[in-house]
Amino acid sequence: MKKINSRVPIAVLISVMLIFLNISIIRYVREITGNNIKSVMGGTIIKEGLFGLEVFDGADSKKEDDYIQRFFRPSKEKVMDKKYFFNKEGAELPKVFQASNDVVRAYFDIISDAANMGSKKGGMGSIGYGTAPYPEAYKLLSEDKKKAMTYESFLKSFESIGHINLLKMAEGPSVKSENSISPRYFVEIETIEGSDTLGKTYFAYYYGYITLNQDGNNGWRIHSIELIPEDFLSHAYHGWHHDANSIVKFIYGDKLNIVDKVLNMENDGYFSNIIAKGKDGKQYRFTFIRITNGADIPFRQFVMDEGKWKDVEINF
Template sequence: MVFRKEKEEAARNQKYFRPSSLLALNLRFSDWTFFDEYYDKSYDQIHLPAQLTKTPEDTVINYFSILREAANLAIRYCGSVGNGNIPYPIAYNFLSKAYQKTMDYKAYLNSFAGVGHINLIKLCKIPDGTQGIRYFYEIEKIISLIEPNEEYFGYSYGFIDLIHENDGYRINKIEQEREDFLCAPYHLWQHDAESVIDVKYGDWCKLIKKRYPAVISGYIKYIYFYGNDGASYFFIFIILTNGTDVEIASFRNDGGGKWKPLKMNPDKDCLIQ
């Protein structure tokens, strides 16, 4: 009994309180000569080679690869860090013209203040297509603080929307949320996919006839249930480094053999105000 409890606690500790062990996905441009031609150019003097934005996935991976060793830090006693500020004007050109109008280059640069390294550790295309070309991503950052003088790993996640513009795909919007490692393990059911489905579609909507055990493949969690209305339901969640499950897509099959994006919102459709 004691050993079993220790194993359960070890699993819980690993899920909620340990950093990621995933390999970085943004490992392109490891040769620093890529940056040579951009060394003294401002963002408005840069034209990206078409091959960098050939596909939506290329755009995202190349964007984060260029930013991997970018560093927007205060003075460091050890000297320069990584590629310094050189990558930022290049990366800014991965944004669509419309997105650049909502965030000028100075604001873009300031958004990386204190960041000395970025690893892209999770990337998943949203399959339903209802919001255009969209990806879910998670990044690991090395963040440097001046006071106190210390560095730590931080994790963020969000969605990236892309559009085709001119000769390639550009980022039209980036959403980013910081991960919470202390509140999530101790409070609320909203961090757990199974609880989210049971509460929202079971307790609130009275829709679940039978929910099947979740299927986990890497950092992706799939949940199915059969509804009281005779339809089948399918949900996709991403498991974050902090153990939280984030829903990225949901589908309904009424028996016709085709899964269609679920348009139901339990928060609005099922709760009695």
């Protein structure tokens, strides 16, 4: 009788166990490192930065008289007027965009009345133009971004969203992108999203950045979209990271040792400009954008150079 080698099944069993162990480790590492990336509205969700500093409970900034209006209320702003439109015949868009900002406007104008509720509930019957506008919006992505995100993934990134409003848009400093200088825009977006409960929908807010590049004969196209969901139950209770004055004092002053003292603060709509004297004797201007959840988001930094404000990049 032929003797059976009992070591073979044991070796196979150990190999299988090691494979499952490796898969579990990879999944865990992805979760704790943020590599398990989620997408929304054709972009990537990224975490909100806290300047590398810990947030301590009770380390609140001074409560304002209107802090409930600032932190716990939805947007009171007027939605940006549409420049481009989608109808039953399709999108009314130029073949080539001459200005980069028009691509951003077109993207959000087109998807404004699109809806991809997926398994979520909301509305009565059809909503807007349904999924019809999404292929037109997908055309506004660069070829590189399309390679990284298939149309199926693009469509899925809109699941549960029934309407989109563009609230804010501002041009920031250009960034280096693949050996070229690319324009970059700050945006804030309001969405109406479905839920698991019939008749229950809710507003959600996101802010972030859109980078564009020249895409051959296609002209300007969207190279990247990075969005951060807005948390309405954090800033009023935890830390000073939402407040422009505190950021200038603790980050640009204490941590980076750039600012000596704040000279003035100017408000212009949702923009705040803080003028400060630097420890090097120069004048600095720090521009912030206040978003719907009440947070002041660092937007641009300037230094006075020969009587003019000059863009300067100050990394945290």
